[in-house]
Amino acid sequence: MTGRRLVAVPRRDWNLTEQAVNLSGRSAIDWREFFPHHPLRSVSLLVLNGPNLNLLGVREPDTYGTTTLADIESDLDEQLPEVTFRFEQENSEGALIDHLHAAHEDGVDGVVFNPGGYTHTSVALRDAVAAIDPPVVEVHLSNVHAREDFRRTSRIAPACVGQMSGFGAAGYRLATRFLFDA
Numbered sequence: 383m384t385g386r387r388l389v390a391v392p393r394r395d396w397n398l399t400e401q402a403v404n405l406s407g408r409s410a411i412d413w414r415e416f417f418p419h420h421p422l423r424s425v426s427l428l429v430l431n432g433p434n435l436n437l438l439g440v441r442e443p444d445t446y447g448t449t450t451l452a453d454i455e456s457d458l459d460e461q462l463p464e465v466t467f468r469f470e471q472e473n474s475e476g477a478l479i480d481h482l483h484a485a486h487e488d489g490v491d492g493v494v495f496n497p498g499g500y501t502h503t504s505v506a507l508r509d510a511v512a513a514i515d516p517p518v519v520e521v522h523l524s525n526v527h528a529r530e531d532f533r534r535t536s537r538i539a540p541a542c543v544g545q546m547s548g549f550g551a552a553g554y555r556l557a558t559r560f561l562f563d564a
């Protein structure tokens with residue numbers, strides 16, 4: 383962790399280089415910045431889920447399906463083995479904000495974020511998304527625009543690169559693919 387902090391602007395991690403920097407103990411001329419399409423580039427993504435999404439599979443299956451969060455996460459690992467995933471789920475707003483800050487500090491390349499019910503209420507989460515460098519894609523399993531009126535507004539989406547809504551678990555795949563290709 384300390385070695386990692388020596389690397390300037392580690393938005394794109396190349397593991398081999400990182401190891402070399404860590405071993406040598408030298409601070410970096412970050413040549414990765416000059417070769418962003420190097421084949422050894424590894425991509426790290428945070429998949430962050432908000433309140434009640436730990437109950438996927440049993441929670442309102444008519445709306446959210448029977449796929450569990452663990453299923454979604456292992457599917458992403460299988461679909462994109464090139465990606466180093468960080469999977470987090472929290473029920474509280476502050477803990478979600480802490481994960482967004484950590485993603486920024488650790489140079490994660492992108493964030494797939496389902497803020498659950500906080501989508502429609504949380505100024506603090508929107509501010510956190512606006513404050514960090516990694517691009518964030520908002521994901522919803524259900525089509526929030528086809529449900530109750532209060533779900534049609536997202537406080538967070540305007541700070542994101544885009545929103546995926548109504549594609550069920552496939553929305554997570556599409557969002558990660560987008561961030562991987564970006």
Ligand code: DQA
Pocket residue numbers: 433434435496497498499500501521522523524525526533
């Ligand atoms: C949700 C939609 C939200 O309105 C709701 O509060 C959720 C799940 C979705 O994935 O469809 O908790 O984010």
